[in-house]
Amino acid sequence: MKQTQLICLLFLLVSCAQQKPVKAEYNSNQVKRVAVGSFEGQGGTAVAHEFVKQLLNAGFVVTEQTAAADAVLTGVVNDYRPSDNLLIFIGTATFPAPNAQSVEVINPIIGSASPTTAVAALGLPKVQMVSVCAGLEVSAKLSAIKTGTLLWANSASYESLTLPAAAQVVTQELTQNLRKKIPVPTSVTSS
Amino acid sequence: MRLSSPLWSIGCLFVAGAIYASPASTLAQQHFLQGLAYERLGRIPEAYAELQLASALSPLDAQAALALGVVATRLGKLDAAQRALEQSITLEPNSVASYFQLAMIYESKKMNERALDSWHRFVGLSQDDLLKQEAQKHIRHLGTP
Numbered sequence: 001m002k003q004t005q006l007i008c009l010l011f012l013l014v015s016c017a018q019q020k021p022v023k024a025e026y027n028s029n030q031v032k033r034v035a036v037g038s039f040e041g042q043g044g045t046a047v048a049h050e051f052v053k054q055l056l057n058a059g060f061v062v063t064e065q066t067a068a069a070d071a072v073l074t075g076v077v078n079d080y081r082p083s084d085n086l087l088i089f090i091g092t093a094t095f096p097a098p099n100a101q102s103v104e105v106i107n108p109i110i111g112s113a114s115p116t117t118a119v120a121a122l123g124l125p126k127v128q129m130v131s132v133c134a135g136l137e138v139s140a141k142l143s144a145i146k147t148g149t150l151l152w153a154n155s156a157s158y159e160s161l162t163l164p165a166a167a168q169v170v171t172q173e174l175t176q177n178l179r180k181k182i183p184v185p186t187s188v189t190s191s
Numbered sequence: 192m193r194l195s196s197p198l199w200s201i202g203c204l205f206v207a208g209a210i211y212a213s214p215a216s217t218l219a220q221q222h223f224l225q226g227l228a229y230e231r232l233g234r235i236p237e238a239y240a241e242l243q244l245a246s247a248l249s250p251l252d253a254q255a256a257l258a259l260g261v262v263a264t265r266l267g268k269l270d271a272a273q274r275a276l277e278q279s280i281t282l283e284p285n286s287v288a289s290y291f292q293l294a295m296i297y298e299s300k301k302m303n304e305r306a307l308d309s310w311h312r313f314v315g316l317s318q319d320d321l322l323k324q325e326a327q328k329h330i331r332h333l334g335t336p
Contacts, residue, residue: 086322088261088288090227090254095318103318107257109288111322127254129230129261131288133295158332159325161264161299169332176335 031144031151031182033061035069039138041077043163047138050167054175059184071142071151071182078155079137082163085112086133091125134163138170142178152181219249223258230262238262246275253282257289269296287316294329307333 034055039047051073055062063069087110097103108124109131137157143150156173160166226241242259249255260276263269273296279289290313297306310326310333317323 086291088257090257090288105287105316105318106283107254107286107288108318109291109322110319111325113321127227129227129258131261131292132265158328159295161269161295165299173332 031070031142033063033069033071034142035063035066035072035145037066037072037074039075039077039140042080043077043136043167044075046164047075047077047136047167047171050164050171051140051175054168054171058175058179060175060179066145069145071144073140073142073178075138075140077136077138079135079157080163081135083132084135084159086110086131087112088129088131089125090127090129093124133159133161134166135159136163136166136170138167138174140174140178142182152178154178215248219245219252219255222248223252223255226258226262230258235262235265239266239268246278250278251282253279253286256282257286257292260289260292264292264296269299272296273300285316287313290316291322291326294326298329298333303333 036048036051036055038044039051052062055073066072089108089110091107093105093108094102095105095108135157136159137155139153139155141150141153154174154177156170156177158166158169158173160169222241222245226238226245229235229238229241239259239262242255242262245255246252246259256275256279260272260279263272263275273293276289276293276296279286280293283289290309294306294309294313297303297309307330310330314323314326314330317326
């Protein structure tokens with residue numbers, strides 16, 4: 001009987017010893033309310049508004065006042081392209097292929113940031129058109145208000161026909177990523 | 192060859208068709224070029240009108256359909272753009288720009304499965320590495336439940 005008790009005690013001690021230490025300074029469950037702060041750069045205000053919408057949709061409790069929140073979401077609009085021109089060449093172009101042969105491409109489209117590809121084309125058709133789309137890149141971070149601890153940070157970019165559509169996808173992706181790190185509170189008591 | 196033989200009849204029809212089609216196709220080509228000229232000047236509504244005429248006069252012209260689709264997209268006429276671009280890939284199934292434009296339109300209209308298909312076709316056909324990376328990002332986004 002004593003031997004069994006000793007084995008149980010040893011097992012208990014070993015089990016306790018294997019537990020990972022929990023950081024005392026931060027517990028993601030402490031984040032109950034989130035405030036959306038300022039987003040620097042062009043289009044920052046629109047991005048902040050879109051974040052409020054996405055956070056509410058994701059189930060976060062969003063407060064107007066930063067003082068009433070546990071954490072604040074801020075960020076920067078790194079890239080704001082309301083009309084990004086893409087060149088469409090109407091006809092057949094020949095591009096060099098990695099295996100030293102060439103590839104024929106019908107009606108190629110080339111991005112404004114892709115000059116090397118355009119130069120690499122052996123023969124681009126003379127007939128050109130411009131296709132316009134919008135692009136956005138946002139970096140966001142969540143900080144604890146009391147301690148200033150950085151709780152989460154990430155960035156995302158997207159292209160769409162319009163800037164609001166691109167902003168919607170960018171903020172949605174970031175909010176989904178945030179939700180994986182910071183659990184959405186099941187209930188919040190008023191304070 | 193006897194004049195009543197079927198081969199003679201087919202030949203006559205072909206020549207008559209070519210003679211008949213010639214003025215219309217010339218006119219369509221004129222409207223097509225006029226449309227492209229307006230597009231280059233940034234006069235998109237005029238370009239749209241010209242390219243609509245070009246496409247109506249030459250409904251089997253994949254290039255006119257593509258040009259109409261691109262201009263219609265710029266004007267925000269997404270239904271017209273979708274129809275024109277779908278017509279362009281029916282006539283020219285390897286038209287790279289058509290898949291790019293269509294993918295963007297399908298995404299805007301929340302037609303995610305069609306958008307995914309168009310992005311995959313674009314990645315398979317395009318030679319622009321940056322745009323292919325962009326397309327992969329769209330595929331990842333649309334593939335996320």
